[in-house]
Amino acid sequence: MRTRWRLVGGAVTVTDGLVLRPVRPWTGAVHALLTHLREQGLECVPEPVGVRDDVEAVTYLEGDCGGDAMPHQWSTEGLESAARLLRRVHDATRTFEPPARVEWAFPPVPGADVVCHGDPAPWNFVWRDGEAVGLIDWDHASPGPAMDDVAYLADTFAPFRPDEVAADDHGFPAPPDRAARVRELLAAYGASGVGFVDRVVERQQKTVERVLWLADQGIEPWASWVRQGLLEDLRARATWTREHRHLVE
The missing domain is CATH 3.30.200 (Phosphorylase Kinase; domain 1)
Structure with a gap:
């Protein structure tokens, strides 16, 4: 049995x-x-x-993830390894043919050219010896433009957050040079930086919409997160980015 x-x-x-x-x-x-x-x-x-x-x-992929991932992504080498890994994954999705009547977490969006991971943040990579070697937690995967994922990667790796959040939540020992980290990330992925900050703002706004989409269906833990005030925090991120462009471009 x-x-x-x-x-x-x-x-x-x-x-x-x-x-x-x-x-x-x-x-x-x-x-x-x-x-x-x-x-x-x-x-x-x-x-x-x-x-x-x-x-x-x-x-189970062996390595550090979740909160243990944070120290690995501070360095340029860690940042670049995550961008390169995401690019390999994106390229491999281009030949994927989904089963008939497949259901994703979110409706496919115009301009889809890959299957996006949807949540490529430092804590969803698996790390060994300061290098990103795995990508886990695929709940948010859905067809979309590759640059949506790249924008999310930059949003969480730069990070597009106030200094105190970069220190307290992301563990940076000193305020990060966000603009330099964005340039390094884009170069490692192989993407252009033209109009990229606006793309990050759009992706931050899309995160709000997607969390609300799941919460409205009563799907946990997103429904509980919304009741606890997550949407306000998410909306504040886009506001911070608009007001601090000089730090990220």
Whole structure:
């Protein structure tokens, strides 16, 4: 008899080399995408194992992630490694053919040329020895323009945040040179910086819309986050970027 996969406290659980997560409406789409990426030789993404009842399982990638990821991304080398990894993933998605009637977390957007990860922040990369070697947590994946992901990457890696947030939440030991970090990130990815700050503002606004989209459907934890005031924090990020362009371009 097969073992039942159980979530501890209903939350994401790591056990026996597997990451167990609640099944979402988009789980089938994400598993198909991850299978494609693994078939393209990308071992930097989890391998889908399957679904049992209301729990999905993917393989666990060894390394630092979450809060432990922060020190790795302070350096130019760490920043550039994340940008290069994202570019490899994007390029491999271009040949992905999703199953019929597939459901993503968000509707596809005009100008889609890749399947975006949707949340390529430092804590969703896996790090070893200061280098980004994996990309996890694919709940927000959906077809979109590659530059949406690049803008989100810059938003969270530069970061487009006040100095106190860069220190307290992102752990920077000193105020970062955001403009230099944006240039390094774009060069490593292979993208142009023309109009890029405006692109980041657009992506920050889209984050607000997407969180609200999930919350309005009652999907957790986004519904709880909205009740706790997350939207106000997200809207404030775009306001900060508009008012501090001189720091980021």
